[in-house]
Amino acid sequence: MNSLDADRQVLAISVEFLHGTFRADPTGSAITGQLATGEWPPSPTRLFSALVAADGTGNRCRVTQNTGQDELRWLEDQPPPIIFADAPSMCRHQRLNARYVVMALKKCCAKSHQEFVGRRGQLVRPGVRVAPRHPHAAFVWDSTPPAELFESLRLRCARVGYLGTSDSPVRLRVDTRLPAHVMDDQYQPVGDGTIAVSVPAPGHLAVLDRMFEEWTKLGPSVSRSQYPALNHSVWYRAPVEQQQASSGQVVAWLQFSKQKRKNVTKSGSVPGRRISTVTDLFKKSLLRQYDNLFGEPPPVLHGHGFLEKGYELARYLALPDVGYNWSRGRIHGLALWLPSSTDGIVRSRARDAALAIRRITGDGVDVLVAKHDGRDWPRAANPKRWQSKSHRWVTAFPAVHERRCRLNHEEVSRWCIHAGLPKPVGFRSTRTPLVHGALDLAPVEVNRPGRIGMPYSHVELVFSEPVTGPFAIGSGRQRGLGLCVPVFETQSDV
Secondary structure, rough: OOOOOOOOOOEEEEEEOOOOEOOOOOOOHHHHOOOOOOOOOOOOHHHHEEEEEEHOOOHHHOOOOOOOHHHHHHHHHOOOOOOEEEHHHHEEEEEOOOOEEEOOOOOOOOOOOOOOEEEEEEOOOOOOEEEOOOEEEEEEEEOOOHHHHHHHHHHHHHHHOOOOOOEEEEEEEEOOOOOOOOOOOEEEEOOOOOOEEEEEOOOOOHHHHHHHHHHHHHHHHHHHHHHHOOEEEEEEEEEHHHOOOOOOOEEEEEEOOOOOEEEEEEEEOHHHHHHHHHHHHHHHHHHHHHHHHHHOOOHHHOOOOOOOOOOOOOOOEEEEEOOOOOOOEEEEEEEEEOOOOOHHHHHHHHHHHHOOEEEEEEEEEEEEEEEEOOOOOHHOOOEEEEEOEEEEEOOOOOEEEOOOOOOOOOHHHHHHHOOOOOOOEEEEEOOOEEEEEOOOOOHHOOOOOOOOOOOEEEEEEEEEEEEEOOOOOOOOHHHHHOEEEEEEOOOOHO
16 A cells, blocks of 8 residues: 555545644663653554543443454554654654652552651653644554444544543544645555554454453563464554655664763764765674674675676764854764665664674774664664755765866756655755764865865755655765755755
8 A cells, every 4th residue: 555545445544633742652671760761652552552441342332342352453453553753853852860759659668758647759750742833643543444343433532532541632533535734744564664563463453451360360460462362563664765765764773972081071063074985994893783683694785796887885974063153063963874775684683793893993993883762862873863854965075076167057967866856956066064063074084095086066955845854865875975954945844
């Protein structure tokens, strides 16, 4: 199911977030305090569980007892739905502060409050709250249930008060047409997607019933983790991938962290002039981790073994601080970009290998590396900085020419096509940087040792429609050269 017509008969369950936010624990790790990003998009499994809880099952049903839960069995037998929701770059993830709440005790203990006799403090870690740009989402199945089952689904949806936690109140609506407020951004279930989303599967309802029966007998000792049959995920393609399907997607965002040595705090960044060294060490570290975890790395990561032309390789991107008045071009993070043709298993393994890197050292570079923690700062390491949409993009690092010829619109369009981008409607090129912080590199800092040097330039691209990053242009894009940064008309657009 790749697209849906507005007049086509479907089952559409739309969700309106009444507080404009959504809080849910996608992995069960919120209680550890390590959860950095919340669940987005909302999973079909979470919606299914909410529908089950809305009126129960068996003799616990109040308003849908006539159908015998056939509407839920029909729903779990359906293929994964299309999810209409804001793109990941359009959502803000806010980590909530841990807090202590007062709990009553059956008897006094050493850890009780002095101010509250017979009570003690319990640490609560709320997790992450997601604030999308539009407070709506929709789940759309390419089929419609019989009229009686549709009515039962409508009654269940009317009884759902929240998704995720109780501070995420929602209003659900059911229709056989696409909702009028549906967004253009779609998460589509495909085999080569990059986002794993939990969906219900046949037998899901029976497992929930068995879990509920155990819970009524044993209480809180029964948890969802004890029922692995409820864990059923499929790969979804994010909206960003659909806009540039011929390009690819970043599978891992990393950031540099500060380190202390002999009471001296060492900076968590690297001079931008070391880009070639940083990306080369990043590539070597990734290949080493992949070999240790999964065996021999695939050709897409190292570039050897291709017999034909026209292939695309992984891009090892260094993320510099550029584009602001205070920017100095220092590198604060890394990103691993893979082409859309990459096998889903290879994509997942490459991401795990990248996240396993803890330190990058060699050739005068020594930095600690960690997964991006969801914070806004440093701005250069924030994925939102590079996943923005803009008509205008400017190179942060110079782009290496693909051929020795005059740089005209036809040649730059050729670069863009090779990078998976549409043709620009305009461009300009200079030998020097075009934005604050962009790097003016020497030939020895651009060209590879032992290779014939190629010309390089800073380039500004103008597209007729907004283009989503990150992307790099030119022949050095696999090692981070030609990385582009969005340019906005006003600072409020950032």
